[in-house]
Amino acid sequence: MSRPLASLPNLDMDLARTFVAICESGNFSRAAELVHRTPSAVSLQVKKLEDMVGRALFRREPRAVVPTGDGEMLLGYARRLLRLNDEAMARFLVPQIEGRVSFGAPNDSGIFAIPGILKRFASTHPQVAVDVRLDYSAELRRRCAAGELDVAIVSCGEKPNSSSEEIYSEALVWVGLRNGRAAEQTPLPLALADPGCSWRGRALDALDSVGRDYRIAYSSELCQGQIAAVEADLAIAPLPASVLSPSLVRLNDPARLPPLGSYRVFMMKRDGAGPAADALAQHVSESFRDLADRQTRIFA
Template identity: 40%
Template sequence: MTVLLDADHLRTFAAIAETGSFTKAAEVVHKTQSAVSMQMKRLEDRVGRPLFARDGRASRLTPDGEKLLDYARRIVKLNLEAVSAFTDQTLSGRVCLGVPDDYADRYLPDIMARFSRTHPSVELTVVCEPSQRLNESIAAGAIDLAIITATDISNRNVQVIRRERLLWVGSLRHSAHLEEPTPLALGQPTCQWRDVAVAGLHKSKRGYRILYSSPNHGAVSAAVLAGLAISVVPESALRPGMRVLGAAEGFPPLPPCDIGLLRNPHEPSALAEALAHHIIQGLDNLTEADAAE
């Protein structure tokens, strides 16, 4: 007898895989946590294999779960396309997202892929600017959404959706961290990480000189990898060939990097909210364990 998989169960399964949590997936698919758990039990019964392995508070996929995930995403995508073909309520139009270039490199591929699958008729425009300019663009109503470095969490409009360690980095093959004064490669004077790095060095009374300055994260990373300077990056931006520097090398601890989402307060739209949902789904790492710490 042929086993047929329920598309709704597969949608829930994909949500758990993407959020890493039954609780967060329940919010995404608008079900209770018990309903999500029941759906996953039925799905495991259908395929005859365990799909999840507990990893602390997170839900990690088993090898069979990883195997099913690609099929689940394709089935759900086809299901959405089929429904869209027979409805006049499909969202269409244009939505504009602002994002710093380094966040664009790391986060946009996944966000764009998810959004395109569920909203194939929407034109997504992406503007790459530093966080300060994006904040100004949101205030002016020039863009719909922005992903920013959220140092000013007193701003009521910022929804902090991700937190990472901010790290001092140098090159694995060179020893710029031993030079005095320390050569630095940082963003422009408006860069918030630049302010944090300089303040930390001042406080620890370590000498420094800013050797390279660029609004482009790729250019800053190139100076680090070439062994010319030291910089600061969030943990997710570590590249092969980078060395993490800490107290043993004489570098002061840095505050965490908070990443936030800004919405246009003047013209909220269904399209912007749909994109915001995918951004939060893709970036959110503020688990209950993180909050407890």
């Protein structure tokens, strides 16, 4: 006989927040830091939550804890509840900000980061209009320094200025189609971003350093164009490790495809940009921190 809805327990927001933190960080200790509790307190919260739902929510693996099937199902509910809770509380507790803010992001990493950032920001600051510009990092850096952008994220090898903040770093790798043949061709066919992209320059310098013969088979302003060429096995490309998938694999051939290192993402903010820009900058930092946590869990 099913339990009457009126007698069902309420899912505590603190338990839900801790549960999501564990799922996204992959371990209790890191989750404890994220929710500002001790690891033992987090363990007690998990036991309470598992007792409440009557299911095991995690399984222990050698280097991480991962949600069970029931845990994955609860994760979706918990995220939705937390988003709704945070949206409701922000509407009443966060000072209402109105106006317009200009935001710049690179053609490469910006494509992946922007949707989450804008969705997050719109939920807490619905009265702020955001003007988005996608461009090369060098141009975004110039525009922000000139006061033409309020907030910008740029991908470069060194800190753009003393006030900028490093918000993300990730391995740049050679990517090819699983069981593809493009990497064996001579000259090596490449799918690259247009001139001006730091990834392009790094890839060409690496190949030149080992004397590898190559040709630029495809150029694209957006990295989706590079990915499309790789998926068709028409070329290989230098791309972030986060694009790897069952069909797109990392090519490990150090002698012929030298390592590309990591790329770094910095956030710049115009001096005196105002509260809307400050709020957007906070969302940018939080979104990239979440992205870094997910990548750490995936590649651990």
